[in-house]
Amino acid sequence: MKPNVGNLDKIIRLTLGVAIILLGIIFKSWWGVVGLVPLLTALLNFCPAYSLIGISTKSKVKTEKLKTK
Helix, strand or coil: CCCCCCHHHHHHHHHHHHHHHHHHHHCCCHHHHHHHHHHHHHHHCCCHHHHHHCCCCCCCCCCCCCCCC
């Protein structure tokens, strides 16, 4: 699994996941379990839906070529 979830995306997923779980607890609904999906994708840095459609929010690190003398 190649990471495809960036930092901002990760923060949003963590926030939404926790909020959905808390709302499920407050309203005593099993729908709170749905909050596990964004929570797990944030913790794993991988979103299967992103890989299916070929996108990534993870920034790419620029590397310099080694300079030889």
